[in-house]
Amino acid sequence: MVRTAVAFSPGHISGYFMKVAGESPATTGSLGAGIVIEEGVVASVSTSDVTEVVVGRNDEKGTVLSETAGSPPVEYALERLGVNARVETRCSLPIGAGFGLSAAALLASITAVDALFDLGMDRREIAALAHEAEVVHSTGLGDVAACQGGGIVCRTTPGPEGEIRRFYPEEAIWAVSFGPLPTPEVIGSQAQIERIAAAFPEGCPSDLPEFFRLSRAFAGRSGLVPPEVGAVLAACDAAGVRASMTMLGRGAFAAGDGAEEVFSRFAPPIPLHIAREGFRLLEVRA
Ligand SMILES: Nc1ncnc2c1ncn2[C@@H]1O[C@H](COP(=O)(O)OP(=O)(O)OP(=O)(O)O)[C@@H](O)[C@H]1O
Ligand SMILES: CC(C)(CO)[C@@H](O)C(=O)[O-]
Known part of the structure; x- marks a missing residue:
């Protein structure tokens, strides 16, 4: 059976x-x-x-x-x-x-x-x-x-x-995806790993805004942001929406009011919890 x-x-x-x-x-x-x-x-x-x-x-x-x-x-x-x-x-x-x-x-x-x-x-x-x-x-x-x-x-x-x-905020999270970014190619490359290490921030975030600030600063310095994700992040900045890049994928995630609207200009927004x-x-x- x-x-x-x-x-x-x-x-x-x-x-x-x-x-x-x-x-x-x-x-x-x-x-x-x-x-x-x-x-x-x-x-x-x-x-x-x-x-x-x-x-x-x-x-x-x-x-x-x-x-x-x-x-x-x-x-x-x-x-x-x-x-x-x-x-x-x-x-x-x-x-x-x-x-x-x-x-x-x-x-x-x-x-x-x-x-x-x-x-x-x-x-x-x-x-x-x-x-x-x-x-x-x-x-x-x-x-x-x-x-x-x-x-x-x-x-x-x-x-x-x-x-x-861990901490547990109530906020809604949204994502957009433009497709895969092969993890083995990034974490298997010594040059990429060194650049990522240099971009890594000290300490832990104490709230959601700080988590997004640290993530966004890291994404900018890591050299990993592809142009299509850079365009989404720039639009989020202009609209005052907290956002960063999904590591490791060609996409972005964001929290709060306005995230769904900004993302919908680029690709179907995905609601996450x-x-x-x-x-x-x-x-x-x-
Ligand atoms: N839902 C799944 N079910 C079974 N195997 C999976 C699944 N997702 C990924 N895998 C396996 O892991 C391999 C590598 O996946 P990869 O790490 O690229 O995906 P991911 O975990 O969704 O992405 P990331 O690591 O970027 O978050 C896939 O080729 C597959 O063999
Ligand atoms: C390597 C990674 C960014 C993507 O799979 C993730 O596993 C992680 O945070 O270590």
């Missing part, structure tokens, strides 16, 4: 970050600050003789936009756990566009695998394996650490066991 476990993880937008290269995946990661968002990934994991991963994207109404086969980081995690399963991930945000969906897919998939196979993993073990898969595949550095909880996150030491501070909680199991069904 096929059994299925379903789990969810929020996504994460980095406002600013700095890579920390350790001797192993556990000590490699990033410092930085970002927003954990309720728009993440649901993973449904079913018993199967062979491992198969289907990556699905839906619109808000549930209509399937795309379905592709395979996810190297998720397959890596299953192999490390020594299990075969059919994994189906669902998200609505675009993949590779700075919403931390590889980390969300890993956290949700491993949480569901743990429940389905009664592996007895705790949250720290689930996060450690998800982080390892991210680092090994260069798909992320700090998103797993962030998605262990909700809120605006500031990470001052690397890895899921690092120092993490600051998450209150991190990854979690939803159900196990026979």
